[in-house]
Amino acid sequence: MLHIFQYQPLRLITQTSLSSMCLKLMLSRPVAFAQIWKSWFSSHSLLGKKNIILMGPPGAGKTTIGRIVGQKLDCPVIDVDDDVLETTWNMSVSEKLQDVGYEEFLEEEGKALLKFSASGSVISLSGSNPMHAAGMQHIKKNGIVVYLDVPTTVIMNRLKSKGTDRIVGLSPGISLKDVLQFRKQFYKRWFDIRVLCGGDVEAEVVAEKVLDAVKRYQDSELETFVSTRSSRSGRSTEEDSHKLYFSDVVTQGLALDGGLFVPERGLPKFTAEEWQGLIGVTYIERAQVILERCIHPADIPASKLAEIIETAYGENFSCSKVAPVRHLAGNQFLLELFHGPTASFKDFALQLVPHLFAYCIPRSCNYLILVATSGDTGSAVLDGFSRLHDTDKQRIALVNFFPEDGVSPIQKSQMIGCQKENAWSVGVKSDFDFCQTAIKQIFTNSDFTGFLTVEYGTALAAANSINWARLLPQIVYHASAYLDLVHQGIISFGSPVDICIPTGNFGNMLAAFYAKMMGIPIRKCICASNENNVLTDFIRTGVYDLRGRKLISSFSPAVDILKSSNLERYLYLIANEDGQLVTQLFNQLENQGHFQLRKDLLGKLQQDLVAGWCSDEDCLAAIHSVYSTTGYILDTHTAVAKVVADRLQDRTCPIIISSTAHYSKFAPAILRALRIAEINQNPLSQLHLLSSYSALPPIHWGLLETLKKTGNGDHQVCAADMSVLMSHIETLIQNHFM
Numbered sequence: 001m002l003h004i005f006q007y008q009p010l011r012l013i014t015q016t017s018l019s020s021m022c023l024k025l026m027l028s029r030p031v032a033f034a035q036i037w038k039s040w041f042s043s044h045s046l047l048g049k050k051n052i053i054l055m056g057p058p059g060a061g062k063t064t065i066g067r068i069v070g071q072k073l074d075c076p077v078i079d080v081d082d083d084v085l086e087t088t089w090n091m092s093v094s095e096k097l098q099d100v101g102y103e104e105f106l107e108e109e110g111k112a113l114l115k116f117s118a119s120g121s122v123i124s125l126s127g128s129n130p131m132h133a134a135g136m137q138h139i140k141k142n143g144i145v146v147y148l149d150v151p152t153t154v155i156m157n158r159l160k161s162k163g164t165d166r167i168v169g170l171s172p173g174i175s176l177k178d179v180l181q182f183r184k185q186f187y188k189r190w191f192d193i194r195v196l197c198g199g200d201v202e203a204e205v206v207a208e209k210v211l212d213a214v215k216r217y218q219d220s221e222l223e224t225f226v227s228t229r230s231s232r233s234g235r236s237t238e239e240d241s242h243k244l245y246f247s248d249v250v251t252q253g254l255a256l257d258g259g260l261f262v263p264e265r266g267l268p269k270f271t272a273e274e275w276q277g278l279i280g281v282t283y284i285e286r287a288q289v290i291l292e293r294c295i296h297p298a299d300i301p302a303s304k305l306a307e308i309i310e311t312a313y314g315e316n317f318s319c320s321k322v323a324p325v326r327h328l329a330g331n332q333f334l335l336e337l338f339h340g341p342t343a344s345f346k347d348f349a350l351q352l353v354p355h356l357f358a359y360c361i362p363r364s365c366n367y368l369i370l371v372a373t374s375g376d377t378g379s380a381v382l383d384g385f386s387r388l389h390d391t392d393k394q395r396i397a398l399v400n401f402f403p404e405d406g407v408s409p410i411q412k413s414q415m416i417g418c419q420k421e422n423a424w425s426v427g428v429k430s431d432f433d434f435c436q437t438a439i440k441q442i443f444t445n446s447d448f449t450g451f452l453t454v455e456y457g458t459a460l461a462a463a464n465s466i467n468w469a470r471l472l473p474q475i476v477y478h479a480s481a482y483l484d485l486v487h488q489g490i491i492s493f494g495s496p497v498d499i500c501i502p503t504g505n506f507g508n509m510l511a512a513f514y515a516k517m518m519g520i521p522i523r524k525c526i527c528a529s530n531e532n533n534v535l536t537d538f539i540r541t542g543v544y545d546l547r548g549r550k551l552i553s554s555f556s557p558a559v560d561i562l563k564s565s566n567l568e569r570y571l572y573l574i575a576n577e578d579g580q581l582v583t584q585l586f587n588q589l590e591n592q593g594h595f596q597l598r599k600d601l602l603g604k605l606q607q608d609l610v611a612g613w614c615s616d617e618d619c620l621a622a623i624h625s626v627y628s629t630t631g632y633i634l635d636t637h638t639a640v641a642k643v644v645a646d647r648l649q650d651r652t653c654p655i656i657i658s659s660t661a662h663y664s665k666f667a668p669a670i671l672r673a674l675r676i677a678e679i680n681q682n683p684l685s686q687l688h689l690l691s692s693y694s695a696l697p698p699i700h701w702g703l704l705e706t707l708k709k710t711g712n713g714d715h716q717v718c719a720a721d722m723s724v725l726m727s728h729i730e731t732l733i734q735n736h737f738m
Contacts, residue, residue, distance in 0.1 A: 056148035058127035059158040066124035068207035110135035147191035198273030220298035229259030247360035253462030283322035338662035346380035372435035382418035430720030465507030474511030496523035502637040504559035506566040528644035533613035542602035612644035623673035
């Protein structure tokens, strides 16, 4: 077996003279000495006895980058092609390939890798090493595998310029592009860390990115979470010692002080080159790259995360593009977010989050998820958690509270029809704001939550948009929409776009703002409200005032919200993470029904956000007008955004309107907008009538199937009383877990 161990270059100085030199430097130039020592210690503690293993396609620059990384770490550099394969075979790699052929070459290459051992080195694999499972398992045992992810077009251009005409797998009838695409599945199987490498990025820059990525991989302490109501200056030593990570905030949901969790060091930034490398890839690939940077591998390893994302978006969405962008008219584009199983944008988070949750929670405890919904979240969260593996369903259950008379008939039928053995819907005789506030109060009631844990071994968790994990998938589709416009040639990368979103709880809007912070060139985020326009007033005046306001039922029930929970996260950002100020504002809102932003904060807010609202009449008129001119039917929420976009856009750049739900969910309002005189009250009949219009998009497949199978089933209804809700929760726990 070939062994290569960590070594230090021979020095022509004794230990005594070295100590003397260090002492002299420390005394004469203490700052310089500290910098040199810090650099040496950082490099050597980074590697230790582990290897850094560079993996990627031929032409990715593994050999060059490996040498630079080795120089920076002062450690051995091993190129598998030159130092292992050719040494073992006594012939060049290309000669071996020509001699034995493709399949035999892979086997011989794998055998050579199995006989190889190294410690404390930088190893550059061959492009085909990852295709031999046993060889990769052997070498990965003592190393961190770094995937140099270079766009396929860049690799093809590099190989062409080098005159490379022979790589493993290339044969008559199989193109170079096909070979490179085929190999990606193997690279994705083995890597621990992905480093995005654009076409024009210098090797030195990539080497630094590799070192930064390895440092991140080895130090999960860098990615902790804090509450929006915590004060950095006033935090106790005990609070600092009790660090919270992604897996903690996914399961905990709401902070103990009533605030919302945010990453302490903010979100990752992508360079323009990194974003451009994602232009030509699939939605699932974009999601994997973005979420890998937002979720530390200590919480969820890259391979497991890829498996979860594939499960969430691979077969559960009716459109292969998952979140396609469609031209509507002029410079307006629709981001269609309704191709998931329950026909709303909530599916993007709630097909993913249940699997993240099941992976992160400890096996020793049962969990009951509490959800409040104004409509679309209910069926989406019920469907998502019902798709868990049976073993996970036994320890994870869910109860969905919704305003009994505050959702559309089809939404209600969906929520009732989506109930499963571990997921139930409870109608509350009140509005969404009561449901949401009640859940927050239950989470902060330590006597009740402690009782459930001690008596039943059950902890509570949240799956509403207050849960941090709910926001991350929404960042992905906003970024993806921009990249799609670039890919379609509508804009060039770097050109700005505006985004208009029907906004209630502010989660979708916050995700768009986060995408902007991460490097997507979004100019203005336009908040579109219906007659419950407290957000519009706040963005225009800086005054959040609920005094004397009552919730108005509208044709767009998902934005019938007066208290926008995720606004708290945004205010925490623009207030320079001043948790004391955020606490003061939201305590005042809770106790007095209003608060007012300082003038400087209002100025910051108005640089990012603009807002408008429209009436139900304007909403229906927009649906009729768009259908008459284009043959496309908007749902009621998208129509609200369309009206506001028409009023507020300045037409100097494209505007992406978030189409947050399928019109099938709001059939009575749509039929009214299309001026149908008599409307049958049966939801299934309404969908059949809509389908006769042969409009775009067609009737939603999943919604139709749900209504056919389940009808209107049974569900529980309770009074708007905290003690009644808590009693329901305890009974459900007893019935499911005991």
